[in-house]
Each structure stands twice: as C-alpha cells, then as structure tokens.
Amino acid sequence: MKELRIGVYVCHCGTNIAAMVDVEKLAKELSEVKNVIVARDYKYMCSDPGQDLIIKDIQEHKLNRIVVAACSPRMHEVTFRKALEKAGLNPYYLEMANIREQCSWVHTNRNEATIKAKDLILAAIKRVKWHEPLDKRSVPINEATLIIGGGISGISAALELANAGKKVYLVEKSNKLGGIMNQIDLTFPFLNSARQILDRKLSEVVNHPNIEIFLNTEIGEIFGYIGNFETQINGNKIVFGNIIVATGLKPFDASRIPEYGYGKLPDVITSLEFENMLKSGDIKTKSGKQPQSIAIIHCVGSRNEKYNVYCSRVCCLTALKYINQINSVLPETSIFDIYADMRTFGKYCEEFYSSTSRKNVTFLVFDQKNELPKIREASSSDKCNLIINFREKLSGEIIEVPADMVILMVGMEAHEAAKEVAHKVGVSMCGNNFYIERHPKLDPVATTTDGVYVVGTCQAPKDIPDSISQAKAAAARILATIEAKTVDVEVTTAFINEDLCCGCQTCIKVCPYSAISFDAVKKVSIVNEVLCKGCGTCAAACPTGAAKAKHFTDVQILSQIEGLFSYA
Amino acid sequence: MENKVNEKIFKPKIVGFLCNWCSYTGADLAGTSRMKYDESIRVVRVMCSGRVDPTFVLKAFKEGADGVLICGCHPRDCHYHEGNYKCLRRYHLLKKYIIQMGIEPDRLRLEWISASEGAEFAKLVNEFTQKIAELGPSKVKQNIETFS
Ligand code: FES
Numbered sequence: 001m002k003e004l005r006i007g008v009y010v011c012h013c014g015t016n017i018a019a020m021v022d023v024e025k026l027a028k029e030l031s032e033v034k035n036v037i038v039a040r041d042y043k044y045m046c047s048d049p050g051q052d053l054i055i056k057d058i059q060e061h062k063l064n065r066i067v068v069a070a071c072s073p074r075m076h077e078v079t080f081r082k083a084l085e086k087a088g089l090n091p092y093y094l095e096m097a098n099i100r101e102q103c104s105w106v107h108t109n110r111n112e113a114t115i116k117a118k119d120l121i122l123a124a125i126k127r128v129k130w131h132e133p134l135d136k137r138s139v140p141i142n143e144a145t146l147i148i149g150g151g152i153s154g155i156s157a158a159l160e161l162a163n164a165g166k167k168v169y170l171v172e173k174s175n176k177l178g179g180i181m182n183q184i185d186l187t188f189p190f191l192n193s194a195r196q197i198l199d200r201k202l203s204e205v206v207n208h209p210n211i212e213i214f215l216n217t218e219i220g221e222i223f224g225y226i227g228n229f230e231t232q233i234n235g236n237k238i239v240f241g242n243i244i245v246a247t248g249l250k251p252f253d254a255s256r257i258p259e260y261g262y263g264k265l266p267d268v269i270t271s272l273e274f275e276n277m278l279k280s281g282d283i284k285t286k287s288g289k290q291p292q293s294i295a296i297i298h299c300v301g302s303r304n305e306k307y308n309v310y311c312s313r314v315c316c317l318t319a320l321k322y323i324n325q326i327n328s329v330l331p332e333t334s335i336f337d338i339y340a341d342m343r344t345f346g347k348y349c350e351e352f353y354s355s356t357s358r359k360n361v362t363f364l365v366f367d368q369k370n371e372l373p374k375i376r377e378a379s380s381s382d383k384c385n386l387i388i389n390f391r392e393k394l395s396g397e398i399i400e401v402p403a404d405m406v407i408l409m410v411g412m413e414a415h416e417a418a419k420e421v422a423h424k425v426g427v428s429m430c431g432n433n434f435y436i437e438r439h440p441k442l443d444p445v446a447t448t449t450d451g452v453y454v455v456g457t458c459q460a461p462k463d464i465p466d467s468i469s470q471a472k473a474a475a476a477r478i479l480a481t482i483e484a485k486t487v488d489v490e491v492t493t494a495f496i497n498e499d500l501c502c503g504c505q506t507c508i509k510v511c512p513y514s515a516i517s518f519d520a521v522k523k524v525s526i527v528n529e530v531l532c533k534g535c536g537t538c539a540a541a542c543p544t545g546a547a548k549a550k551h552f553t554d555v556q557i558l559s560q561i562e563g564l565f566s567y568a
Numbered sequence: 569m570e571n572k573v574n575e576k577i578f579k580p581k582i583v584g585f586l587c588n589w590c591s592y593t594g595a596d597l598a599g600t601s602r603m604k605y606d607e608s609i610r611v612v613r614v615m616c617s618g619r620v621d622p623t624f625v626l627k628a629f630k631e632g633a634d635g636v637l638i639c640g641c642h643p644r645d646c647h648y649h650e651g652n653y654k655c656l657r658r659y660h661l662l663k664k665y666i667i668q669m670g671i672e673p674d675r676l677r678l679e680w681i682s683a684s685e686g687a688e689f690a691k692l693v694n695e696f697t698q699k700i701a702e703l704g705p706s707k708v709k710q711n712i713e714t715f716s
Contacts (some may be wrong), residue, residue, distance in 0.1 A: 072592075072595065072596045072599070073613070074588075074592070074596060084669060098596075098611070098613075099602060100599065101595070101596040101598075101599030102596065102599055102611055105599040105600070105602055106598055106599050106602070106603060106604055106605055106606050106690065107604065107605075108604055111605060112579075112607040113607060115606050115607070116610065119610050120611075121611060123610070123612075151641055352593035404649060423644075423645070425667060426647060427682035428589070428590070428593060428682075428684070429683065429684055430597075430683075430684050431684040431685075436593075436683065436684075448589075448593075492615070503704060510618075510654055512648050512649040512650055512651070513648075533648060534615055535615055535616040535618055535647070535648035535651050536614065536615050536616060536618065536619030537616060537619060537648065537651050537654055539619060539621065540618060540619050540621040540622075540654070540658070541621060541654070549615070552614060553617060554621065554623070557612060557614070557621075557624055558623070558624065558627050560612055561583060561612060561624065561627050561628050561631055562627070562631055564581075564612075564628075564631070564633075565581070565611045565631040565632045565633075
C-alpha cells in the first residue's frame with residue numbers, strides 16, 4: 001500500500017457541533033495520530049470555502065484519504081465526495097464521522113460528547129485506511145416518468161414533463177383526476193374558482209398525447225433503480241426512469257374530538273362539507289333553514305398534542321375565505337370565528353386577513369392547549385341549534401356562542417395509501433406518515449432513494465400554489481436528469497473473489513434480488529452488478545470471505561470497530 | 569435525564585450496528601429533534617442489518633464493548649426486503665454462541681427502529697445503557713488478555 005496520508009476535518013457547524021464538542025482540541029489531538037498529515041477544524045466544512053480547504057490540502061499535502069467529522073453522512077457525504085473528486089482523488093477515499101446528529105445534538109455533557117466524537121473520528125481514520133477506489137458506473141435513463149396520484153400536484157408535474165415531450169404514466173387510485181381540489185369551491189386569497197383552475201389543467205392532461213392515464217388503479221410492486229424502474233399495470237409491463245409520488249392528503253376525522261360532537265350533532269359540519277354547500281350555493285342547516293349564525297372553529301386536529309402537533313397551513317385562510325363568502329351570500333347571518341392563533345403567512349394573505357377582519361365577523365380566541373370549546377345542542381328556548389361554550393382567551397371569561405351551524409376547520413393528514421406506497425417506492429415517512437424529503441432546505445423534493453420525488457401534501461400540509469411549485473420543481477429535476485442522458489448509480493455492490501469462493505452457493509440463497517448466479521464451469525458464484533443493490537447480506541453469510549460488500553468490507557468495518565476502542 | 573447512568577462508577581461503552589435506511593435515519597432524527605440520550609453508544613453504519621456479520625459483534629466484544637446493539641428496519645420494512653429476517657436468525661445463534669464465550673446474553677440486543685422512531689431510539693439507548701450498567705463492565709477483553 002502506498003504511504004497513507006490522511007486529512008482530518010472537524011466541522012463546528014456554526015455552534016451546532018462546537019457548543020457540545022471541543023472541536024479545536026480534537027483537531028489538535030488528531031493531528032498527532034499516525035498517518036494524519038493535517039487535521040483542521042473549521043466553521044462550516046460543507047460551505048464552499050470549507051470544501052476548498054479540503055481540495056487545497058489534498059493537492060498541497062498529497063493527501064490520499066479524507067475524514068470529515070461533521071453532520072450525518074446521509075446529509076453531506078455526496079457533497080464531500082464531490083470535493084474529493086474535484087481535487088483529483090477517488091470519491092470513495094472519504095469517510096465521515098457523524099458528530100452532529102449522533103453526538104453533539106443528543107448529548108448534554110461536553111466532556112463525554114468530546115470523548116465520543118474522538119472515538120468516532122478515530123474509527124473513521126482506521127476505516128478510511130482500507131477504503132478502495134471505486135469506479136463510477138452510469139446507466140442510460142429511461143425518459144418516461146411514473147406519477148402516483150392524480151391530484152393537483154400529480155397533474156401539474158405530469159403536464160410539465162409531457163409538455164417537454166416526455167412520456168408520463170399517471171396513476172390514480174380513485175375513478176377521477178383532480179383529488180381534493182374537486183371538493184373545493186373558491187381558492188384564497190383571490191377567491192378564484194378552484195373548478196376553473198382544475199378544469200383547465202384537466203382538459204390539457206386528458207388530451208395530452210404524452211400522458212397515459214390509469215384510473216381506478218393501484219400501483220403494484222416496483223423494481224429497478226433510477227433510470228430503469230419497472231412495474232406492471234393491468235398486466236402490462238411499463239418502464240420508466242423516475243417516479244413522482246403525489247398521494248395527497250386525508251382530511252382529519254373530526255369525530256375523534258369528543259368536545260365537538262361531530263357525527264352526533266347534525267349541524268356540526270367539516271370544512272369540506274361546507275365547501276360542498278358553497279359549491280351548490282345552498283347554505284342550509286340540516287332542517288333546511290337558513291342559518292342565522294355560523295361559527296367557525298379553527299385547528300381541528302391540528303396543533304394539538306392529542307391529535308396532530310403540526311399546523312395544517314391552509315385552515316386559517318380557508319376560514320377567512322368562508323367569512324367573505326358567507327358575508328356576500330348571507331349578509332344578515334352573524335359569523336363567529338373561533339381561532340387559537342391566526343396564521344396568515346404567504347403572498348397577499350395577511351392583506352386578505354386584514355380586509356376580512358373589517359367584515360361583519362366576531363373573532364374569538366380559544367385556548368388550544370388547555371381546553372377546547374364544547375359544542376352542545378341548544379335548548380328549545382335558545383332560538384338557535386347549537387351552543388359553543390368555552391373560555392375566551394383574551395377576555396378570560398367563559399362565554400356561550402349561539403350558532404345554527406358550526407364549521408370545523410379540519411386539518412390534513414397523510415393519505416391512508418401513503419404507507420403502502422412508501423414500501424413500494426422505497427421512501428421513508430416521518431412519525432406522522434408524511435414522506436421525508438432528502439433535505440428540508442437543500443433538497444426538498446427529492447428523497448433518499450434516487451429517482452423518487454415527493455410532491456404536494458403527501459410530503460407535508462401545504463396549499464395549492466406550494467403544491468404546484470413543488471410539482472414543477474420535481475418535474476424540472478427529472479428533466480435535468482433526462483437531459484444528462486445517463487445517471488451514476490450506486491457502485492457499492494457486492495463482489496465475489498473467485499479464488500476464495502468454495503462454490504457453496506449460500507450467497508445465492510440469501511440474495512433478495514437474485515443478483516448472484518452460479519458459474520457451473522468455474523464452480524464459483526458471480527454477481528450481476530446491475531441487479532445488486534449492495535445490502536451486503538451475502539458478505540455476512542459467506543463462510544470463506546469471498547463475497548465482499550464494496551465500501552462495507554469486513555476489514556473496513558472491523559477496523560472501524562477497532563478504532564472505536566483505540567483511545568480509552 | 570432520568571435514565572442516566574451513574575457516571576462515577578462505570579461508563580459503559582456500547583457499539584451499535586444500525587442499518588442505513590431505517591435505524592440510522594431514526595438515530596439521525598433523534599438528533600434533529602434534539603432528543604437526549606446517554607453518550608455510551610458509538611454507531612457503526614451498515615447498509616442493512618443483514619450485513620451484520622457475527623464476527624462484527626464478536627470483534628466489538630473483543631475490543632472491549634460492554635454491550636452490542638443491532639438495529640434494523642421493522643419486519644416487512646427492510647429496504648432490501650428481508651435482510652432483517654436474516655439478521656434475526658443470526659442474532660438467535662449469536663446469543664447462544666456468546667454464552668459459550670462467557671458473555672452474558674443480555675449484553676447483545678436486537679431491536680427494530682424505523683426512520684421515524686427517533687424517540688424510541690433515544691429511549692432504547694438509555695434503557696440498554698442502564699441494563700449494561702447493572703451488568704457491570706464486560707470481562708471479555710480481560711479474559712482474552714489473560715489467556716493470550
Ligand atoms: S435495510 Fe434496514 S434492516 Fe435491511
């Protein structure tokens with residue numbers, strides 16, 4: 001082996017790491033370690049100057065291995081690999097030590113955290129010694145895209161791709177396109193008709209020569225990897241290079257909140273049921289009367305520890321929209337808007353709030369944290385259908401609001417199909433079943449599975465403009481990969497050393513992808529690199545050590561373990 | 569932190585083997601959510617729990633680990649379909665094997681942690697650390713040294 005020349009870089013990540021780990025001390029101590037030529041600490045290793053630092057060192061000090069101790073490799077491994085490549089070093093000569101997500105952010109004792117960080121870095125140093133250069137492997141990209149979900153997000157992405165001349169397979173579970181937007185009357189803050197916006201898009205989609213639509217269709221198992229996926233739809237095989245997941249939302253089930261009596265009190269309705277009334281132009285109580293007063297309750301199932309802690313983002317503005325609509329259709333009807341916090345971010349939305357607040361409406365505040373309003377049936381002497389009882393937060397007084405109709409602003413939850421689809425396409429979910437994007441800021445539409453994108457409300461609650469922006473962003477990303485013609489795929493596949501292989505075929509039995517076959521002439525197993533996904537199960541099962549998981553070889557991992565204990 | 573181990577007496581050192589897709593991501597999530605857990609654990613990332621070769625576990629004990637924790641995706645959730653089942657089988661064999669070597673079986677633990685279970689991961693590390701603290705330091709390394 002050539003002389004080892006290792007560069008070690010310890011990131012402060014602002015104060016994210018530096019506050020809990022003594023990075024300066026580490027850099028100093030690590031520079032004493034055998035084969036470490038330079039060890040530095042720097043404010044932001046991932047920044048351009050940070051990367052340049054590494055590149056310069058590689059060239060000046062002839063470094064041939066790099067250890068970066070910073071955030072999770074799931075975050076920036078690719079970034080630093082590129083830096084190595086730029087400096088003329090094979091990108092796989094990098095190893096990262098995760099001293100942020102799995103160290104500084106989770107510990108409270110600076111001394112112990114620093115000791116742990118040192119262990120992790122020493123382990124990385126030991127491991128990187130055994131890293132081998134791996135060659136890039138690129139495959140051609142199939143230009144078609146599979147879009148799962150035909151709501152506004154899926155449709156918008158489909159059009160973007162199809163208009164660029166690319167084939168789209170648009171798969172929708174229900175019997176029509178349009179998703180939840182079908183149920184909406186007007187959009188905020190300009191009170192445009194949702195129907196009109198949707199119809200325009202739909203007519204384009206339905207007649208588009210590049211879009212093939214599958215209604216009433218659930219997606220089957222998906223095989224392959226970026227550039228070359230395949231699945232069966234109605235018995236036919238289709239192939240595509242990228243996938244957009246746009247499975248959308250499920251409205252929160254209001255009957256889960258006992259205080260509101262939804263499902264028991266007929267004039268307590270959800271926002272979506274009210275949309276329906278608005279669409280038909282018929283705002284009536286269950287007994288067919290015009291309501292004299294309407295109450296709107298915000299944050300139903302949102303921003304509440306018991307249900308969902310997150311904000312559903314569209315309910316406040318939708319409520320303001322209702323105030324405008326009720327005002328113009330039923331000017332005599334009194335409106336009580338009962339909210340926890342009024343959240344009206346977004347272009348022209350705060351303006352919409354202030355113009356709405358000058359309308360004929362009474363705003364009241366409830367205490368979301370401590371007690372929800374209680375809705376009960378009014379008595380015959382009350383001259384209204386329902387009574388809402390709660391402690392009004394601003395006045396501090398317990399009040400009773402009369403209403404003939406109560407609209408519950410139900411929040412968004414992930415679609416029930418989300419979990420199943422997640423399995424099929426290989427994306428992860430957060431605790432609340434929304435999909436996890438690759439990075440919340442740096443890569444908000446991609447996922448950790450290459451070639452799979454998430455758009456719209458399946459990723460997090462959002463409004464129509466945001467859903468469309470995300471959909472178009474994903475489409476643009478895909479067009480860029482198609483334009484490149486080929487894509488680099490994972491090269492950390494398995495490898496079988498023919499000299500060590502005893503021909504027992506254990507690896508063939510454990511391989512989940514049938515990627516290993518037996519060469520009857522040579523009497524050894526052979527890996528098909530295109531099918532192999534690099535799980536390493538064969539390497540763990542191989543009795544002779546012939547099967548090797550590239551970049552996760554025995555010697556690499558064993559050295560890493562050794563490194564964890566090299567300083568005690 | 570209630571589960572915190574009394575550090576003056578004995579600070580256990582635990583090696584964790586976490587699969588990249590679920591468990592390592594779950595551990596990262598514990599970080600991004602700023603959950604707190606004991607410093608005892610040092611994580612080695614593998615692509616799948618199916619990659620955890622028994623020799624990795626034995627090596628960790630030999631080097632001086634007081635406990636070894638393996639985490640993979642929940643049944644049915646393995647990114648590679650069934651690596652976690654293979655891991656489970658090896659785990660049961662390993663448990664038997666380490667007893668023969670004089671290692672208390674409780675020093676080895678396998679748990680399923682999904683990408684969203686940051687809180688579960690933090691809790692698991694604290695619980696396991698507590699357990700190992702009760703068992704005291706592992707004698708393996710010492711034994712090996714006296715015999716060799
Ligand atoms: S990828 Fe997590 S256990 Fe296989």
